[in-house]
Amino acid sequence: MIDERIYQQFCEIGRDLFDSNMISSHGGNISVRLGDRVIIKRRGAQLGRLKPHDLIETQIEKNDSGVALASSELLIHRTIYQMTPALAIVHCHPRTAIAFSLSRDEIVPIDNEASYLLKKVPVIWEEFASGTPEMAKNLATTLQSYKIVFLRGHGSFATGQTLDEAFHWSSTLEESCQIALAAKIINEPFIEYRGMSEGYKKW
Amino acid sequence: MNGWAGQILDIDLTSGAIKTHPLDEKMAHLFLGGRGLGARLLWDEVGPGVDALSPENVLIFTNGPLTATGYQTSNRFSVTTKSPLTGTVLDANSGGFWGMQFKKTGYDALIVRGRAEKPVYIEITPAGITIKGAAALWGKRVRETTKALGQNNNKRNVLCIGPAGENLSRIAAIMNDGERSLARGGPGAVMGSKNLKAIVVEGKQRPDVEDPEQFKFMLYETRKLLRASPLTSQALPEFGTVVMMNIVNNIGALPTRNYQQSQFENAEAISGEELTDKYLVKNASCWACPIGCTRISKTDKVEGEGPEFETTWAFGASCGIDDLPAIIEANAICNDLGMDTISAGSTIACAMELTERGQLDSDLRFGRADLLASTLEDMGYRRGLGAELTDGSLRFATKYGVPELSMSVKGLEMPAYDPRGMQGQGLLYATSNRGACHMRGNMLGLEVLGLPKLIDRFQVQGKSSFVILHQNSSAAIDSLVICKFTNMGVADEYFARVLSAVTGVKYATGDLIKVGERVWNVERMYNLREGFTRADDTLPPRLLNEAVAAGPSKGWVNKLEPMLKEYYRGRGWDEQGVPKDKKLAELQLADLKEAVR
Numbered sequence: 001m002i003d004e005r006i007y008q009q010f011c012e013i014g015r016d017l018f019d020s021n022m023i024s025s026h027g028g029n030i031s032v033r034l035g036d037r038v039i040i041k042r043r044g045a046q047l048g049r050l051k052p053h054d055l056i057e058t059q060i061e062k063n064d065s066g067v068a069l070a071s072s073e074l075l076i077h078r079t080i081y082q083m084t085p086a087l088a089i090v091h092c093h094p095r096t097a098i099a100f101s102l103s104r105d106e107i108v109p110i111d112n113e114a115s116y117l118l119k120k121v122p123v124i125w126e127e128f129a130s131g132t133p134e135m136a137k138n139l140a141t142t143l144q145s146y147k148i149v150f151l152r153g154h155g156s157f158a159t160g161q162t163l164d165e166a167f168h169w170s171s172t173l174e175e176s177c178q179i180a181l182a183a184k185i186i187n188e189p190f191i192e193y194r195g196m197s198e199g200y201k202k203w
Numbered sequence: 204m205n206g207w208a209g210q211i212l213d214i215d216l217t218s219g220a221i222k223t224h225p226l227d228e229k230m231a232h233l234f235l236g237g238r239g240l241g242a243r244l245l246w247d248e249v250g251p252g253v254d255a256l257s258p259e260n261v262l263i264f265t266n267g268p269l270t271a272t273g274y275q276t277s278n279r280f281s282v283t284t285k286s287p288l289t290g291t292v293l294d295a296n297s298g299g300f301w302g303m304q305f306k307k308t309g310y311d312a313l314i315v316r317g318r319a320e321k322p323v324y325i326e327i328t329p330a331g332i333t334i335k336g337a338a339a340l341w342g343k344r345v346r347e348t349t350k351a352l353g354q355n356n357n358k359r360n361v362l363c364i365g366p367a368g369e370n371l372s373r374i375a376a377i378m379n380d381g382e383r384s385l386a387r388g389g390p391g392a393v394m395g396s397k398n399l400k401a402i403v404v405e406g407k408q409r410p411d412v413e414d415p416e417q418f419k420f421m422l423y424e425t426r427k428l429l430r431a432s433p434l435t436s437q438a439l440p441e442f443g444t445v446v447m448m449n450i451v452n453n454i455g456a457l458p459t460r461n462y463q464q465s466q467f468e469n470a471e472a473i474s475g476e477e478l479t480d481k482y483l484v485k486n487a488s489c490w491a492c493p494i495g496c497t498r499i500s501k502t503d504k505v506e507g508e509g510p511e512f513e514t515t516w517a518f519g520a521s522c523g524i525d526d527l528p529a530i531i532e533a534n535a536i537c538n539d540l541g542m543d544t545i546s547a548g549s550t551i552a553c554a555m556e557l558t559e560r561g562q563l564d565s566d567l568r569f570g571r572a573d574l575l576a577s578t579l580e581d582m583g584y585r586r587g588l589g590a591e592l593t594d595g596s597l598r599f600a601t602k603y604g605v606p607e608l609s610m611s612v613k614g615l616e617m618p619a620y621d622p623r624g625m626q627g628q629g630l631l632y633a634t635s636n637r638g639a640c641h642m643r644g645n646m647l648g649l650e651v652l653g654l655p656k657l658i659d660r661f662q663v664q665g666k667s668s669f670v671i672l673h674q675n676s677s678a679a680i681d682s683l684v685i686c687k688f689t690n691m692g693v694a695d696e697y698f699a700r701v702l703s704a705v706t707g708v709k710y711a712t713g714d715l716i717k718v719g720e721r722v723w724n725v726e727r728m729y730n731l732r733e734g735f736t737r738a739d740d741t742l743p744p745r746l747l748n749e750a751v752a753a754g755p756s757k758g759w760v761n762k763l764e765p766m767l768k769e770y771y772r773g774r775g776w777d778e779q780g781v782p783k784d785k786k787l788a789e790l791q792l793a794d795l796k797e798a799v800r
Binding site for chain 1: 663668
């Protein structure tokens with residue numbers, strides 16, 4: 001039986017992801033870790049319209065009947081929980097960030113907020129963007145050193161202690177990319193305002 | 204191998220032998236230093252069943268790879284020993300200047316074993332290492348001893364015990380730099396049992412850093428983050444840790460009158476605001492600390508460091524006392540006697556409840572601020588009722604047939620957060636390896652302050668995951684060794700990157716947390732080897748059965764059992780709380796498993 005409080009957290013973050021255009025109607029998935037178990041969105045459920053039966057509980061280390069119902073990206077979530085200290089994961093499809101990921105191997109923010117919070121976001125790539133153990137391991141390995149990582153052309157995986165925290169990193173990245181896009185449109189010379197900003201690229 | 208000095212100093216007080224051993228490089232990478240290195244060394248040094256106050260117990264003083272590098276708060280150090288209060292593994296750590304100076308002597312650890320025939324002190328300076336007679340110091344209080352041995356913050360630093368340690372009080376602290384303390388669990392009694400009055404250090408070996416450019420960037424970023432956090436840039440500097448008094452009281456989680464209530468009606472009178480307004484002389488800082496939470500307070504009778512939040516609570520709300528000058532004076536007395544303020548205050552509160560129930564014939568009643576000073580003096584010198592109180596509340600309450608009135612876990616008195624109003628904190632207390640402790644992970648950040656984000660403090664399901672992460676994180680921080688208050692502004696990922704910059708060994712955030720998990724499991728295995736079981740992972744019955752009567756936590760008890768089950772599973776332990784072979788192998792601790800089978 002999943003605690004009503006946990007259900008409410010899923011509903012709030014799911015709705016926020018949809019309302020802020022970070023996912024399409026049925027896109028994205030989120031999960032939290034409970035000891036040796038994971039609670040994850042049901043495959044095909046709409047994050048913006050979650051019902052109690054849309055939260056699926058299964059194990060992190062081994063299969064049970066829950067895997068028949070869980071999000072198709074359960075493998076990635078499990079691998080992240082196995083390899084990192086994450087307690088919550090938000091996977092979404094932020095549109096501007098996806099556009100930026102198509103042309104670079106890392107997204108280095110130029111705005112203050114994302115510089116402060118994220119420093120740098122690696123962009124990684126595999127031929128099969130989800131569902132393979134190799135992809136999952138590559139992603140989880142990168143998340144050992146970064147709080148948010150991007151799959152080129154696909155979307156972001158952010159980790160945190162809570163869904164709230166992982167959503168924070170996700171929305172910060174998208175906001176940063178929107179600012180960077182606006183700066184490109186303005187197309188005027190960048191004036192560095194941050195101290196020791198070279199450090200961000202080496203982060 | 205930057206970050207580590209590469210040497211362990213080993214002094215046998217029985218024989219007078221002074222040796223050095225190389226620090227095992229693999230052990231350094233797996234356990235870092237501080238609490239982690241201490242726990243692993245204790246496992247090897249002190250086998251099962253050793254009397255904590257016998258010459259067979261050891262004191263292991265450790266610094267860490269970040270100590271003395273100049274990284275923010277890199278002043279701390281640890282002592283690890285078997286606790287005479289709880290019989291568990293014990294690590295206590297402290298700030299100030301001594302740890303920085305100790306690192307500069309060129310050692311990662313100092314193991315003190317045996318027992319000197321007569322009182323002695325150890326002096327470690329560039330001129331050599333000597334064991335000197337301390338007959339003239341024995342019996343002196345902490346301030347006088349510290350001064351007599353030439354304390355000079357940046358050059359020569361003194362660590363010592365006071366009368367409480369000499370008299371083998373099981374709640375005796377080791378004090379450093381005058382008024383900093385390695386307080387919990389009675390390490391001062393272990394030092395006293397060895398006839399060791401003090402350790403003086405002078406060093407000149409500033410540690411090197413592998414990647415100075417990255418280290419400089421991390422210093423810059425950390426400074427920025429600590430300034431940006433209102434907790435580390437405003438609340439702690441302005442009010443000290445006592446800033447928590449009103450916050451914790453307002454949510455109904457401030458244990459009052461020996462945990463009979465969870466709100467204190469006069470909390471405002473003993474708050475950080477009151478302390479700052481009326482008694483603060485100035486702020487002070489440990490070495491390399493930009494936060495500066497130390498208070499120098501003054502009353503008509505005393506002037507000195509403190510009091511901290513836990514101390515103010517222990518002598519305040521816990522004892523039903525709202526007389527802040529009396530609390531400041533009680534703190535000063537404890538510092539001078541060398542005694543843990545949390546255990547002292549909580550044990551007095553226990554005696555007050557026994558008196559009010561008619562189970563103890565004494566004048567100690569809730570609110571009797573006038574008796575604090577004399578009671579503490581009696582505890583330090585083992586006089587009268589003080590002789591019964593000075594070994595902690597569990598032994599005291601057990602003597603009077605009511606062990607359930609000791610508000611302790613594994614014999615260590617609980618700090619200032621009521622687990623009925625903070626469910627996760629209850630699980631934290633129940634599973635803490637040295638007994639109830641708020642410094643072995645603290646749910647204050649998540650359940651009250653919203654660090655990094657606020658979670659529901661009454662939520663039960665899923666709480667174990669947070670507790671496990673924070674226990675592991677705190678064990679890692681204690682092994683670096685830096686101050687946990689930096690974690691209020693700076694996330695673990697920064698510490699991993701600083702560690703990498705200093706040592707040249709690549710540590711991802713997950714690697715650092717894994718070190719913490721390894722440390723936690725070594726400590727757990729130590730306790731299991733000593734005979735502790737699942738039954739010891741519990742809380743006082745009051746917190747499990749007596750619902751809070753009034754206030755924001757009204758109607759709540761702590762729902763420990765479901766959290767504990769989830770906790771064991773999440774830790775990879777069996778239903779009895781024993782780490783599974785797979786977990787020990789994963790943590791490179793397979794060599795420990797036979798000892799507890």
